[in-house]
Every structure is written in structure tokens, then in C-alpha cells.
Amino acid sequence: MIRSTVTGIAKTLATVNRRVVRSSNNTLYFGNSSNSSSSRCLSTISINNNNKYQVRSYTTETATTTEEQEEISIPYKFLTINKEQWEATLGKYKLPKTLEDQFTMVNKDRATLLRKPAFEVIQWLNEMREQQFIKDSESDYYKILDGRKGSGKSVALSQVVFWAQQQDWLVLYVPDAFNFINNGSLTKYTPNPLTFAQNEMCFEFLNQFLELNSEKLKNINLKTRFVIEYNNWTSSPDKTIYDLISGMKFDSATEVFYHFKKELNAVVEYPVLVAIDGYNLFFRASEYGDMYDPASFHRTLPVDRLLASSLLKDIKSHQLSNGVVVACTTDLLPKDAMYEYSSQENIVDVPKYSLYEARLFINYLVESGYLAKSPPQETIQYLYQMASGNPQDLWKLLRIMN
Amino acid sequence: MINRILLNTPSKGYLKRSIDTTIIGLSGLSLQNNSSRCISSSSSNKQNCRCLSCTKSNNIYSIRSYSTNNNNKENEIGINNEAFKKKLVDNYKDETNSRKILENLNQELHSAPKSYKKADDYQVRSPIVSPHEDEEFNQRFSAADYANILHEKEFADSNREEELLPFDDVNRFKPFAPLRPRIQQTQVIDGASSGYSKRKRSRAVATIKEGAGEISINGRPLNEYFHAISYKDSVLQPLVVSETLMKWNVDVRAWGGGMKGQAEAIRRALAMxxxxxxxxxxxxxxxxGLLKNDARKVERKKPGQLKARKKFPLVKR
Structure with a gap:
């Protein structure tokens, strides 16, 4: 049932995309227009001359049978991606448990509901790109997606990242800040004895980054002068960032990351997006202790003293010449220190589901065949109140229902 | 002058008190004069200085006022009130004025008080009531009494009680009449009503208002306050039964006891x-059955037993 609708919508989408592309250049769409049938993207966003987004519904585009028309008349706002496509754009990483359950149990495709905060951030990114990333105030530097536990902050961020990848942005995506900070072992960093190197983490992270963006990185030449002391690797304008990362050894990983970040600041070829999931963890002590200080314990070493992660901490006045930062928070640890750091204007609130959105989600589950039949109005209201509109809790309840 | 007043005045408690106020005022004056030297007396530092003399004008607490009306400065009594200060100093210098005060005081003491209180006004209890205070002795016939007397004279045989009390003896007292149920009333103030309930050791107050279905318990949403599904369900039961899901904005304050006790207390409070x-x-x-009060509490521990019901294990010898 769902497949028929998806194909139907994909057909309509193909036509929509073509039309939109022809009509104006200021268009945004999820997925490539030429390959839309395979990517199964269900939503487009078009931007007017006034820079305001509009969500399109696919009711009037193609003539179909009456049954299909009724199904299509529901305004879909789901972003569906294959697992392979997800890993090709966002990278291989461990998803949160409830989200992974939803992806595996419901359907093989990964469908997420597109909501207002994601559109808000995308609109801002577009504005910044038109502005050529000239930063006048603090609000031009970064945005933080914030909300209650399970409200869909990291889902919104992943949608933004996916959009940016489709739009040929160079995206440095940190899918889990906890792993980014606390993964691997620490080693001494000789140039600066107060900081510690994270070779294990940097090696993995940069290699994955290289896999995702290898084609883009081959086009970006190096712009700064530096020498990597471990293997005397010198930079030159002929070399690219691809050469820098591919020539990386395990023990020189942090050094490479340090210079890679400086290169990232100077990138002009592509618009740059740094996306961090779990940004408030940067303001708490890491899991490590200072190994040279016998008085210190575990979980006392601040993130500023970890070389790699301290580079991404400063988003208020970062030096990305052609880019911006989008971050989202987690509820693992409190956020008070982050709120003091960031201004209120830059925080985008991710609200709970409205009843309509909850109904959309349940409809999706019904059409994908996960639920046997659509529940009546009263049970939807009951479930909504039980979860108090929280998307994660709503899914937890629906998981039991089946 | 103060000593003179004290010497001349008779030893009356209330008078002493009145004089003490003046003493306090004068002693305060001398203290103020001594402590009014400021180290940072230069004009530039004076604004930032926080010593007593510099902040005197701005300090509210230095002025003792007995009236709430601040505009009426004549009534103010205190060291900082300059009019009052002048009065005190003038009185101290001028002997005639001080004599006047003394004369006034003496007059108040020796002259007869304006209104005497009769001895009869004091309530003195005695075993035998004096005749002029006896209620029965002084009681006069009222109009009704005269009417009764007239009635008895004219209709000597009539049964007056029956005329006044027309009902039978059978109807007068109904020992086995069923108890009247409590009259239920609505109580809506500003579109909101509230209910209170208890369960085990926990209590809850729930207030409801028409809205979009937001439930907050102690400032947190329902899903964050209760994690177990059964507790969330028990809170929502009254809304399900009354078919009013998504119609109320519920605000709950719950305290005491455990999670289950609170959940069930909230359930009844919401129903109420x-x-x-x-x-x-x-x-x-x-x-x-949501309006039923569950009055069960923790059963007490008994002496000679481990818990309320649990016994000590039997040990032979």
C-alpha cells in the first residue's frame, strides 16, 4: 500500500522538481531531481523572492486514480532516505536507540517528519549564503537547536545536514559529541604541554570524513603554510586537503586535524557547514582526568584541554570565512553553562508535536503496515496526552500497541 | 534637665515611659554628632562614600516615623527630623518652657481624671447576686407577657400549647429518617475549578481550565513526571471517563508519599x-469509582511482631 503511494508521489515529485528547476534558480529540494525515483524524496521547499519558505503539497500535479488521490491529499512532509543513502551522506554512526528501533521495525527506509525548526535553519542557511557569509552580528555565526528530551533536535539537525550535502555544501558533521570528546585514549602533545592529543578519535573521524567528501576535498587547494612534524609533511598550494588527510599517519592524526581545521576556515570553493550534535557537552568536564596531575580524578579534565575538541568549541566567533555552525543539544547533561555562553536569539526551539503532526505520524505507521488499522480519534488523543506531545514517548507507546 | 525631670516626677510607670522617649532622642543626638565625621569628606568621593553621615539623607531607616503618611513631616519623631530636634534643644535651653512641661505633668497627675468609672461597671462575681443586678428582680413584663395573662383570664380552659404547636407528636421526631445526601455544587472561579485529594501519604491539588490539553504536574509535563505507563494512565482516567481528552489545561500540585500514591491522589483530585x-x-x-476515597493507610507495627503482620520466627528453647 505504502509502496504504491510512494511511487505515485515520487512520480509527482519528479514533475514538480523539473518544473521548479525550470521556473527559478532559487529552489531547494531534497534529493537529486534526475534520480528522484530511486531516492524517494517526498518533499520540496521552494523559496520566493521574499526569502520565505513554502511547503508544497502534491495534490494538483498529476492525474491519478481516485484512491491514490485521496491518499495523496494528505499533505506529506516526510523525508525518506535509504539506509545506504543515509550512510553515504551523513556517515556511519550509531543512532539513538529509539530512533534505530523506528527505522528497523517500521520500514527499511528511514523516514523522518520534516518540521518547522528544520525549515527555519535551512532558510537561515540560505540567507547566509546569499549574504556571502558576511557576519555583522552574533546571530550570523551560529544556530542552536534546543528542546526537551526526545523532541527531535538531532533528527532536525540530520535533516539540515542532509539538505546541505545535497546542495553541495562541505559539511563537517559530528553526529555524537559524547563520542567525539571521550572516544579513544589521550597522548601527550609536546608543543603545548597543557593540552592532550586524541589520535585515535581524530584518525577515525577524519578517515570517515574523507570517505564522505573525497570528491569535494580533491578540488580544495591548501592555503596555509605548515609542516607536520611527525613525518615532515609540508604544505604547498599544489596539494589539496585530500592529500593532507590521506597522507595522515595514526600518530600524526591530531596534528593533521589541527591544520585541517585551519584549512577549513580558509575554504572558499564550497560553503562550509559545521554541524555538532550535543553541543552542550563541550561546556562540561570530559570523562578523562589529567594524567600528569596526581591530584586529579576521572571526569575532571575540561574540554578546553583536549586539542581536537577544543577547536570546535568556539562557535560564537569562529573563523570560518565561508561557512557557519549549526548545533543541537542533548539531555545527557545539563545545559546551564551553554545558555550563559549563547544568546537567546540564536537558539531555535524544537517544540513538541502538535496533534496534527502526531496524527501524521500515526498515519504514516498505518500506511507502512506497521499498525494494522488506523486508531480512532479518541485513542489518538489519549496517546497524545499520555506522551504529552513528545515524539519519542509517542513512538514508545505506539511500539507497544503493535 | 533630664535628671531634674526624673527627680521631680512621681514614680509612676506610664509617666516614666513618656519621658524615656525624650531621653532616647537626646542620647541619639549626641551619638550622631560624634560619629558624623567622614574620612572621605572631599566632594568627589562623597557620592560613593557609604558611611553613616554621607548616606544619612538617603537612608530610609534612619527616620523613625509613626505615621504611614510620609508627607506629614510634623508628626515625625526622630533625630533626623530637624523640627523635632529644634524643639528638644530649645526646651533644654529655655527653663520656662521646661517648667511648663512640668506643670502640665503635675496637673495631669493631681487633677481629677475626666471620667470616673463607676464601681458597678466592673464585673465582680459574687455567690449571691445583689438585688439591683439580679435579672429576674429587675425584669419587667413585656407586651407578650401581658397578652398571655389576658388570654389566660379570658380562655381559662384552652390548651395554649396545642394552639402554638399544631404538629403531632408522631411527626415531631423521626429517628429512622435516612441521612440527606450532601448537596453538590459547582464552584468555578475565573473559568477554573480545583479539587483536592489524598492517598496514602500523598496529597494533590488539581486545577482545570478550558484549553488545548496541557497537563503539568509540579511544573513538569506528564511524561517527564511519571515514567511508568500505569501511573500516566491513572492520571488520565477521569478525562477518559468524562470524554474530555484534549479539552482541559490541567495544573497539578502534588506532594508527599511515593509515585503511586501521588498518581492516585491526582486521579481523584482531577475527578473532583x-x-x-x-x-x-x-x-x-x-x-x-473515581470519586471514591481510598482511606487505607500503612498498617501500624505491633509489639511482639516484626512488622504489622509478620511474626518472629519460632525458636524452640
Whole structure:
């Protein structure tokens, strides 16, 4: 049932995309227009001359049978991606448990509901790109997606990242800040004895980054002068960032990351997006202790003293010449220190589901065949109140229902 | 002068008190004069200085006022009131003025008080009532009494009690009449009503208002306050029974006890609040048993036993 609708919508989408592309250049769409049938993207966003987004519904585009028309008349706002496509754009990483359950149990495709905060951030990114990333105030530097536990902050961020990848942005995506900070072992960093190197983490992270963006990185030449002391690797304008990362050894990983970040600041070829999931963890002590200080314990070493992660901490006045930062928070640890750091204007609130959105989600589950039949109005209201509109809790309840 | 006053005045408690106020005022004066030297007396530092003399004008607490009306400065009594200060100093210098005060005081003491209180006004209890205070002795016939007397004279045989009390003796007292049920009333203030309930050791107050279905318990949403599904369900039961899901904005304050006790206390409080909002919800809620008070508490521990029911293990010899 769902497949028929998806194909139907994909057909309509193909036509929509073509039309939109022809009509104006200021268009945004999820997925490539030429390959839309395979990517199964269900939503487009078009931007007017006034820079305001509009969500399109696919009711009037193609003539179909009456049954299909009724199904299509529901305004879909789901972003569906294959697992392979997800890993090709966002990278291989461990998803949160409830989200992974939803992806595996419901359907093989990964469908997420597109909501207002994601559109808000995308609109801002577009504005910044038109502005050529000239930063006048603090609000031009970064945005933080914030909300209650399970409200869909990291889902919104992943949608933004996916959009940016489709739009040929160079995206440095940190899918889990906890792993980014606390993964691997620490080693001494000789140039600066107060900081510690994270070779294990940097090696993995940069290699994955290289896999995702290898084609883009081959086009970006190096712009700064530096020498990597471990293997005397010198930079030159002929070399690219691809050469820098591919020539990386395990023990020189942090050094490479340090210079890679400086290169990232100077990138002009592509618009740059740094996306961090779990940004408030940067303001708490890491899991490590200072190994040279016998008085210190575990979980006392601040993130500023970890070389790699301290580079991404400063988003208020970062030096990305052609880019911006989008971050989202987690509820693992409190956020008070982050709120003091960031201004209120830059925080985008991710609200709970409205009843309509909850109904959309349940409809999706019904059409994908996960639920046997659509529940009546009263049970939807009951479930909504039980979860108090929280998307994660709503899914937890629906998981039991089946 | 103060010493003179004290010497001349008779030893009366209330008079002493009145003089003490002046003493306090004068002693305060001398203290103020001594401590009014400021180290940072230059004009530039004076604004930032926080010593007593610099902040005197701005300090509210230095002025002792007995009236709430601040505009009326004549009534102010205190060291900082300059009019009052002048009065005190002038009185101290001028002997005639001080004599006048003394004369006034003496007059108040020796002259007869303006109104005497009669001895009879004091309530003195005695075993035998004096005749002029006896209620029965002084009681006069009222109009009704005269009417009774006239009636008895004219209709000597009539049974007056029966005429006044027309009902039978059978109807007068009904020992086995059923208890009247409590009259239920709605109580809606500004579109909101509230209910209160207890369960085990926990209590809860729930207030409801028409809205979009937001439930907050102690400032947190329902899903964050209760994690178990059964507790969330028990809170929502009255809304399900009354078929009013998504119609109320519920604000709950719960305290004491554990999670289950609180959940069930909230359930009944919410049901009570619904009944207070509209009586039409009452029958369905009553049928569902949500208005029932569960009065069970923790059973007490007994002496000679481990717990309320548990016994010590039997040991032979």
C-alpha cells in the first residue's frame, strides 16, 4: 500500500522538481531531481523572492486514480532516505536507540517528519549564503537547536545536514559529541604541554570524513603554510586537503586535524557547514582526568584541554570565512553553562508535536503496515496526552500497541 | 534637665515611659554628632562614600516615623527630623518652657481624671447576686407577657400549647429518617475549578481550565513526571471517563508519599475538579469509582511482631 503511494508521489515529485528547476534558480529540494525515483524524496521547499519558505503539497500535479488521490491529499512532509543513502551522506554512526528501533521495525527506509525548526535553519542557511557569509552580528555565526528530551533536535539537525550535502555544501558533521570528546585514549602533545592529543578519535573521524567528501576535498587547494612534524609533511598550494588527510599517519592524526581545521576556515570553493550534535557537552568536564596531575580524578579534565575538541568549541566567533555552525543539544547533561555562553536569539526551539503532526505520524505507521488499522480519534488523543506531545514517548507507546 | 525631670516626677510607670522617649532622642543626638565625621569628606568621593553621615539623607531607616503618611513631616519623631530636634534643644535651653512641661505633668497627675468609672461597671462575681443586678428582680413584663395573662383570664380552659404547636407528636421526631445526601455544587472561579485529594501519604491539588490539553504536574509535563505507563494512565482516567481528552489545561500540585500514591491522589483530585466544574460529569465518574476515597493507610507495627503482620520466627528453647 505504502509502496504504491510512494511511487505515485515520487512520480509527482519528479514533475514538480523539473518544473521548479525550470521556473527559478532559487529552489531547494531534497534529493537529486534526475534520480528522484530511486531516492524517494517526498518533499520540496521552494523559496520566493521574499526569502520565505513554502511547503508544497502534491495534490494538483498529476492525474491519478481516485484512491491514490485521496491518499495523496494528505499533505506529506516526510523525508525518506535509504539506509545506504543515509550512510553515504551523513556517515556511519550509531543512532539513538529509539530512533534505530523506528527505522528497523517500521520500514527499511528511514523516514523522518520534516518540521518547522528544520525549515527555519535551512532558510537561515540560505540567507547566509546569499549574504556571502558576511557576519555583522552574533546571530550570523551560529544556530542552536534546543528542546526537551526526545523532541527531535538531532533528527532536525540530520535533516539540515542532509539538505546541505545535497546542495553541495562541505559539511563537517559530528553526529555524537559524547563520542567525539571521550572516544579513544589521550597522548601527550609536546608543543603545548597543557593540552592532550586524541589520535585515535581524530584518525577515525577524519578517515570517515574523507570517505564522505573525497570528491569535494580533491578540488580544495591548501592555503596555509605548515609542516607536520611527525613525518615532515609540508604544505604547498599544489596539494589539496585530500592529500593532507590521506597522507595522515595514526600518530600524526591530531596534528593533521589541527591544520585541517585551519584549512577549513580558509575554504572558499564550497560553503562550509559545521554541524555538532550535543553541543552542550563541550561546556562540561570530559570523562578523562589529567594524567600528569596526581591530584586529579576521572571526569575532571575540561574540554578546553583536549586539542581536537577544543577547536570546535568556539562557535560564537569562529573563523570560518565561508561557512557557519549549526548545533543541537542533548539531555545527557545539563545545559546551564551553554545558555550563559549563547544568546537567546540564536537558539531555535524544537517544540513538541502538535496533534496534527502526531496524527501524521500515526498515519504514516498505518500506511507502512506497521499498525494494522488506523486508531480512532479518541485513542489518538489519549496517546497524545499520555506522551504529552513528545515524539519519542509517542513512538514508545505506539511500539507497544503493535 | 533630664535628671531634674526624673527627680521631680512621681514614680509612676506610664509617666516614666513618656519621658524615656525624650531621653532616647537626646542620647541619639549626641551619638550622631560624634560619629558624623567622614574620612572621605572631599566632594568627589562623597557620592560613593557609604558611611553613616554621607548616606544619612538617603537612608530610609534612619527616620523613625509613626505615621504611614510620609508627607506629614510634623508628626515625625526622630533625630533626623530637624523640627523635632529644634524643639528638644530649645526646651533644654529655655527653663520656662521646661517648667511648663512640668506643670502640665503635675496637673495631669493631681487633677481629677475626666471620667470616673463607676464601681458597678466592673464585673465582680459574687455567690449571691445583689438585688439591683439580679435579672429576674429587675425584669419587667413585656407586651407578650401581658397578652398571655389576658388570654389566660379570658380562655381559662384552652390548651395554649396545642394552639402554638399544631404538629403531632408522631411527626415531631423521626429517628429512622435516612441521612440527606450532601448537596453538590459547582464552584468555578475565573473559568477554573480545583479539587483536592489524598492517598496514602500523598496529597494533590488539581486545577482545570478550558484549553488545548496541557497537563503539568509540579511544573513538569506528564511524561517527564511519571515514567511508568500505569501511573500516566491513572492520571488520565477521569478525562477518559468524562470524554474530555484534549479539552482541559490541567495544573497539578502534588506532594508527599511515593509515585503511586501521588498518581492516585491526582486521579481523584482531577475527578473532583471536574465535578466542581460541571455536575453533569458526576454520574459517570461515580460509576467508574473515581470519586471514591481510598482511606487505607500503612498498617501500624505491633509489639511482639516484626512488622504489622509478620511474626518472629519460632525458636524452640
Amino acid at each position: 475538579a471536574l465535578c466542581k466544574y460541571d455536575l453533569a460529569y458526576r454520574p459517570s465518574l461515580k460509576l467508574a
